[in-house]
Amino acid sequence: MTGLNKVVIVGLGLIGGSLAAGLQKAGACQKIIGVARREETCQQALKMGVVDQAVTHISEVASELGKGDIVFISVPTLTVRAIVEQLKACIPSDVIITDGASVKGSVRDDVREIYGHFPANFVLGHPIAGSEQSGVEASNPDLYVKHRVIVTPMPQNNAEAVTAVRAMWQAVGAEVLEMEVDDHDVVLASTSHLPHVIAYSLVDTLAHDSHNENIFRYAAGGFRDFTRIASSDAIMWRDIMLANKRSVLDAIDLFSSNLSRLRALIDKEDATEITGVFTRAKFARDRFTKMLEHKAYSSPMQNTEEKLVVYTVAPGGQIKGRIRVPGDKSISHRSIMLGSLAEGTTHIEGFLEGEDALATLQAFRDMGVVIEGPEQGTVTVHGVGLKGLQKPSGALYVGNSGTSMRLLSGILAGQSFQSELTGDVSLSKRPMNRVANPLRDMGVTIDTEENGRPPMVINGGSALKGINYEMPMASAQVKSCLLLAGLYAEGETTVTEPAPTRDHTERMLRGFGYNVQREGNVVSVKSGGKLTGTDIDIPADISSATFFMVAAAICPGSDITLTHVGINPTRIGVVNILRLMGANLSLENEREVGGEPVADIRVQYAPLKGIQIPEDQVPLAIDEFPALLIAAACAEGKTVLTGAEELRVKETDRIQAMADGLTALGIECESTPDGIIVVGGQLTGGTVESCHDHRIAMSFTIAALRASGAIQVNNCANVTTSFPNFVDLAREVGISLEVNCA
Template identity: 65%
Template sequence: MIDYVTQPGGKLIGRVRVPGDKSISHRAVMLGSLAEGETRVTGLLDGEDVLSTLAAFRVMGVRAEGPEQGSLVIHGAGLHGLKTPQSALDMGNSGTAMRLMAGILAGQNFDSELIGDESLSKRPMKRVADPLCRMGAVIQAAEGDRPPLRIKGGQKLRGIEYHMPVASAQVKSSLLLAGLYAQGETVITEPAPTRDHTERMLRGFGYDVQTKGARISLRGDGKLKACHIDVPADISSATFFLVGASIAPGSDLVLEHVGINPTRIGVINILKLMGANIELLNPREVGGEPVADIRVRAAKLHGIRIPGDQVPLAIDEFPAIFIAAACAEGETVLTGAHELRVKESDRIAVMAQGLKHLGIDARETPDGILIKGGRLQGSEIDSHGDHRIAMSFAMAGLVSAGPVTVRDCKNVDTSFPGFAPLAKRAGLSIEVQGGR
């Protein structure tokens, strides 16, 4: 068991670079493994989630050197060069890995099984399994449509036209990856924009992907050509520092080389609506992804009704946004975010419970939360093993009236190895207890 203990006071100052983007790192490993030739990746997140994805491809015969200080060389096997795994493929804590891998494995000529840790084994897979089965895949899930997933090989996939009932980058990406192996055209229509890293990266690997408004399409039987990928810093990881610097008086922090993909900047838009002082410096494009340095200074925040069109663009960042809302003047209202209930934890319920422990009026709704800003008290918080909840409540310690102890923080390493030392260097008074 690993716990965080943060002491009140302090401010975030200076320049920091958070680890590489997890979503892009997953996709770099996957497409690099399926490409022809040698793909070089720099800035890779070497957290446990991404390492699980890399380990799965190694089990299927892909050679890779690294990662070492964020650098990885992948010797691609080609779309049809993966080998039969001799054991189940363990996706650890990563829903992204499991759902995207399901799309890839649906097109292979061998049987496979995807498993995960206790948390991942509780997460629903029906919304990705159903459309894959419509394409011709044969997938068997455990009771309640949960992992493990057993995928039968040797199926002839066919392209389909699919109108997604719920906005989900994971489902969209899984179907696009299955579409690489399908006969004909795979067409996906989104009800709202979601992160488009898969489409961008497929184009970077030389694959033709068409996007017209909410419609994304590709045809099967092409090839992926190896390339170089420079992974920007993860905006989801930067979010904890954006919120911490916004709420802690006297803070002035620059976050370097952060990905600012338009489908991922909901957190910046929402914090600005709340009155945050955030500035994008030196915007540029790296490997097809927009990047900038982000300067954030302390500001007086106020509660807002979060716009519905921003919810899919900030779905992973809401635990930290809830901390900002707890420190804001007035009430913040979120609706249309039922997706938060099926993440690594029920993030609506767990955050509401934790905020109440800190003395904040937080009321759950079926698809959101109402948070009335106030003075945070010190308390003990159970993160329920959810990495984003652990880091969010750690930042709350900057402005709490007493120490904040966050229990069960081991899973922070899945997405942000080195979080505590980096936060400490920036100015958060944090101590790690337990573990080694």
């Protein structure tokens, strides 16, 4: 490959030498020229073969350079200015210049001052790689493989110049990201420069401690690992500290403040708060590790880097076994929320460790709640009371979880601080006015993007007033949001439902000792009460169980039992609808656990028939319809769904997504404004699009049981948001499923 012309590397230390070696290994450019102050370094670089030519001053090769060539400045941060002055004096303006300094603001300012403007072909950058070794002898052609290079383009930059710099780094195996200059310096001050300050200071402190002569001799692995970075180039790091002085000082001050606070907690033997610090740190580090795998530094980049997950499902098979699906997602969300707002400790069993519920858990950690776990479904929440939440340091990111965003908005409406709720690309397209508008009626100031889309900025501190709200559309999330806001509102908050919706919030409020009134389809709360910590045993999620219930119902010879499933009367629509279609379904071992009814659900195959789905069952099965429409496709005759317009504003337009997928698999169907008509028939093989919707993905996975050919389901990464072990359980009960990641 010879995609680049000439590359000149000024400074043949580890960073510059490794770039040269990597470009040579990749055959990525026509000629590599090294520039080093010492003739010995030039000769060593030539001997090692990392450069094709080596000189001691850039002016010696300036006449050889022209359009498309790249000069990379690889010298200590405070030396960059002198090199830029040399380049201005001799390098043509159509040559691209880039750098590798750890601080971008100082380089930007030097370039502006030297040139009198910012040149279009000067592209600032920073490779995130290194080692304790230095000098051209340490050159490593693989140093940048799977490491990150941050490019910080200026508005004046030529797009072709930025593209060329990207291509250079990608040629040596690096992942190239973009950030703003000032954002880069703030982030690196905290994540790179501060750790070096601490490591240098710690080693220096202990090295001069006359009472601890054996510290280094007997140091444990953790000490050695952490202080390894204190072996880095001292002069280079001195320059970085001075060049990024303001951001480094801010990071040191913040760290010093938090360290002093931790010292005070240890002195007071405050076990709960110490646990909080350590737990928050542990899970923040775990999230950071996941980010290192395939996430960007800057959040706008994250969603472009999600892995493409494809399910390929072989046709046929039978469903057999006895399994327990994960805990109910709706109850998992609410257990964290109410446990955090309670006084005292709440112990939770059966918590769903999916991304949605974990987003809720993290949001409350970010607001100062001490939460232990989750550990195999066990969580302990140290409640702070209704008014004990703390202002988060930044936006509360809830990923793909609409439940988190809508219910949290009700809680945040009653706080004294301003907060912001953000989500991923999918959630950012979903309207939030269904909760924002009634909250505004209660006196909350809420800012959203156009058409009520996230992010939501909730300005706390307002005096909330209770309202009487008649919901235009049945929605448990809207009802729950307003009831939670009602805990903080003057007077009574009343919600009238047009049809019954899941009542987990009301049941759990009562379980925490808070009075909730219900008369018919009207539910209300008054402020002034308190929540008291309790024990919660979360039943298995009927929405997750639905995929296996439908799988057994459509597949001859199948017989499956799903244990400890929640059969809340407001969630049992899927059971009623399957029975109306002729499914052989029974509830066994019915009992009540923690205020929620549960049972073991057994489904044996029986032929299904199409039906007109009763509209009074629609709100009771709103999340289960993607799977139920697979049952309709396998039933004899026509199935008609109406009154389900809410499906169009879920993670995706589920009505249209299911219609498109069923059509692609040979099923006759017609979408309507509030539902769909499905004519049962023979499913074929084919490729369907999940639209990044976990329920769509899992529904078409089970469809393969009755298909004539393999089914490929695209974009299935979000399955983990609600059902982390779906793939394992699917394989266990008889579905032939392969997962491919790109």
